[in-house]
Amino acid sequence: MYNNHNQSQSPLSNASHSQTVGVRGPVLVQDTVLHETLEDFVFSTTLPRRIHTKGYGAFGYFYTTHSMKQYTKAGFLQTPNKQVPVAVRFSLASSNKGTPDTLRNVRGFSTRFYTEEGIFDLLCNHLPVFFVRDAIRVPDIISHLSPSPVNNLPDPERLWSMFAEYPESTNMLIWFFSDLGTVKSLRHIKGYSVSTYVWRNAQGVRNYVKYHWFPMAGVQYIDQQEAQRLACEDPDIAGRDLYDSIAKGNAVEYEMRVQLMNPEDAKLLPFDPLDDTKVWDEAVYPLLPVGRMVLNCNPENYADQVDKLAFNPANLLPGLEFSDDKVLQGRTFIYSDAQRHRLGPDYRNIPVNKQLNWSPASMVSSGNGRYVAGEIMRAEIPNPDDFTQASQRYESFSATEKKNLANNIASGLVDAQPNTQRTVLRHLERVSPALADMVRNQMLLYSGTVRK
Known part of the structure; x- marks a missing residue:
């Protein structure tokens, strides 16, 4: 038996204590084991995403x-029964790690296809429209959706002043504040590309395309209460x-369908089909079935497999391109920069992001x-029409x-400033006078006053 003074320590016990002068210390600067242990801990957490922070894979x-x-x-997509692996991340757009899953929010629904031709990333939301139609406005939208910079608390005026400032967001307001904005189960939500992409066939014929996911378990939402x-x-x-559903062996399944449009149709429509605040009429552009996605495997290491997933709408394949959609084009510029900032310049070599023999030449130029x-200019799109589809949806x-x-x-x-209330109510009048009246009456019940 070893005595207490000369006992040989195992590697585990040796690494369990800092180097000190005597039993009580102080700790020595030369203790590289201590430094490495603490530095590994400090740098073990990936930087959070700027948006879509909270998510599951x-x-x-x-x-x-x-x-x-x-x-x-x-x-x-050429042959029925062709199968490719996928990785999916569901997320809350305006969130932090502690945001409740059922909070009124936009759910991200991003899918990575690992194909023989390379990686294809399809980034969707659970609502079919967006707040604005130009990427240059997105930073301001995110600012409006963020907590107050003064106290880091939710600020109703920040949110509602966005809907007042951007009439184009009225369609999104109707979708967002319906019961579709509150979700209990990710197994029961739809997914929409929102942005318009392009499909190109072997003969060079181009069609606009919008992607849709349909949950095979059916669509379910919950009310605000x-x-x-x-x-x-x-x-x-x-x-x-x-x-838990996947762990119990119950696969989660979705069907992919697409809407296709001849780009020449843009000349005939009363709105721009590349406007992210609009949907396409399914009676005119029917949903075509494409395939099924089966999610049957949970992550084994969330940090490596989900947190380090680096989606990018510029990850395309021959035959899958992006259109002139202003929001989509802006996103293709910034996602790779965001991933480099978050994960480092070598993020493409992280296993979950790895594409064999990748080089910049692998990217698809649309x-x-x-x-x-x-003429080069900064201009609004033709036929913006901010209220017709919102009215139709209502x-x-x-x-x-x-x-x-x-x-x-x-x-x-009711908690926004009077001028903001008046502007939003004017927008709602354009959607439906009856809706504006109901909102005024409900605000009276909440506050005891009515904003004229």
């Missing part, structure tokens, strides 16, 4: 059910539900063969949905 595969050869030369209750009882309910000419709601929408808007708008 799952893995599985996508298989084509209908050949899309007529519309695109992308290899994995249930969302608030669940935020207290289980703030991570959506992530837990996703993980629009080859097009002739584009014109009129499609049931009486209960209309009531819930008015209550959801009023409960927040």
Whole structure:
């Protein structure tokens, strides 16, 4: 038996104590084991995303059910039953790590396809429209959606002044403050590309395309009251539900469908089809089935497999391109810079982001063969029409949905400044005078005063 003074220590016990002068210290600067241990800890956490901070991941595969050869030369969409691995990250757009899953928010639904031709990243949201139609406005939108810079608390005036300042966001307001804005389960949400992409076939024919995901388990949303209750009882309910379902062997499945449009149709429509605040009429541009996605595997290491996923809408394939959509084009510039800042310049060699033999030449440049000419300018798109689709969406709601929408808007708008309230109510008048009246009446119940 070893005595206490001459006992040989195991590597584990040796690394469990700092080097000190005697038993009590002080700790020595020369203790490189201590330095390395603490430095590893300090640098072990990946920088958070600027937006879509809170998220969950799952893995599985996508298989084509209908050949899309007529519309695109992308290899994995040519033959039915062609299967490719996928990684998916669901997220909350305006969030931090502690944001409740059921908070009124935009859910991100990003999918990475690992194909033989390379990586294809499809970035979707759970609502089909966006707040603005130009990427240059996005930083201001994120600022409006962020907490107060004074006290880091939610500020209703910051949010509602955005809807007042940007009439184009009115369509998003109707979608966002409906019950679709509150979600309990990620297994029951749709996904929309929002932005318009391009499919190009082997003959060089181009079509505009919007992507849609449909949950095979059916669409489900919750009202604001249930969302608030669940935020207290289980703030991570959506992530837990996703993980537990897959862990129990219940795969989570979605169907991909697309809408296709001849670019020449843009001359005939009353709005710009590349406007991210608009949807396309499904009766005119029907949803075509493409394939199924099956998520059947949970992450084994969240930090390496999900947190380090570096999505980029510029990760395209031959036959899959981006359009002149101003929001999409702006996003293709900035995502890679954001990933370099967050994960380092070598982020493409992280296993979950790895594409064999990748080089900048692997990137797909969109629009080859097009002739584009014109005066360089900064201008609004033709036919902006900020209110027609918002009105159509509102009129499609049931009486209960209309009531819930008015209550959801009023409960927040009541805390905004009077000038902001008046402007938002004017926008709502353009959507529906009845909606504006319901919102005013609900605000009266909340505050005891009515903003004229």
